[in-house]
Amino acid sequence: AQKVTQAQTEISVVEKEDVTLDCVYETRDTTYYLFWYKQPPSGELVFLIRRNSFDEQNEISGRYSWNFQKSTSSFNFTITASQVVDSAVYFCALSQNTGGFKTIFGAGTRLFVKA
Amino acid sequence: DADVTQTPRNRITKTGKRIMLECSQTKGHDRMYWYRQDPGLGLRLIYYSFDVKDINKGEISDGYSVSRQAQAKFSLSLESAIPNQTALYFCATSDLAGVNEQFFGPGTRLTVL
Numbered sequence: 001a002q003k004v005t006q007a008q009t010e011i012s013v014v015e016k017e018d019v020t021l022d023c024v025y026e027t028r029d030t031t032y033y034l035f036w037y038k039q040p041p042s043g044e045l046v047f048l049i050r051r052n053s054f055d056e057q058n059e060i061s062g063r064y065s066w067n068f069q070k071s072t073s074s075f076n077f078t079i080t081a082s083q084v085v086d087s088a089v090y091f092c093a094l095s096q097n098t099g100g101f102k103t104i105f106g107a108g109t110r111l112f113v114k115a
Numbered sequence: 116d117a118d119v120t121q122t123p124r125n126r127i128t129k130t131g132k133r134i135m136l137e138c139s140q141t142k143g144h145d146r147m148y149w150y151r152q153d154p155g156l157g158l159r160l161i162y163y164s165f166d167v168k169d170i171n172k173g174e175i176s177d178g179y180s181v182s183r184q185a186q187a188k189f190s191l192s193l194e195s196a197i198p199n200q201t202a203l204y205f206c207a208t209s210d211l212a213g214v215n216e217q218f219f220g221p222g223t224r225l226t227v228l
Contacts, residue, residue: 009155033214045205047216091157100165101214102148102173107157 002027004094004106012112013082021077021109023092029053032096034068034075035103039089048090051075082113118142121206121220128196129228136191136223138206146210147189148217149173149181152203161204164189196227 003026013019025034036048049059051068059066063080079086089110095103119140128134138147145166150158150173160173162181170181178200182190193200203224207217 043222045219050216102163105158107155
């Protein structure tokens, strides 16, 4: 089975707060890829990061960081010092070897950052 | 110019009507996908195509059909639209391996009355 769970439907923070978006995935494959996408209010989908199943190294890009833990099947996303422009819906996604690497998305987490 | 385009961007139609949503890409990718987005449900895969001769059903293909006219074109049809097909529809592409990110079109907002 291939599944992605984003348990947080909506999160509201005040500007400059740190916020973590949770993503838990299910797969029986040993080769898979995890992604995060951002959908700002304008509606387009913007790719943020890809991580493969063999690389558990955490990644930091500016105010964004990602924590990949295979032991808990999680790929969490943290925004440090949030800004109003971070307000968006964020999607976690999984692509696995079985099925030819089609991608399944989570339901998304809507983040509101208030000034 | 955008790499992935969708037409129309907005469409209002009536129950029972046939409607086609079109997607074109200049990325040169073999893989193309159609998703629908509903509030609280995220993106759900309708159909996907790994090349011109390959069409596969996704999670929610009932009521939809697709046509891959060329590497660059992938159309989604609703043969007889119904109100619960009201949603935001996205086309996406990815490279042959499928392990890299997908590139999305701007979306088509479809309303079925």
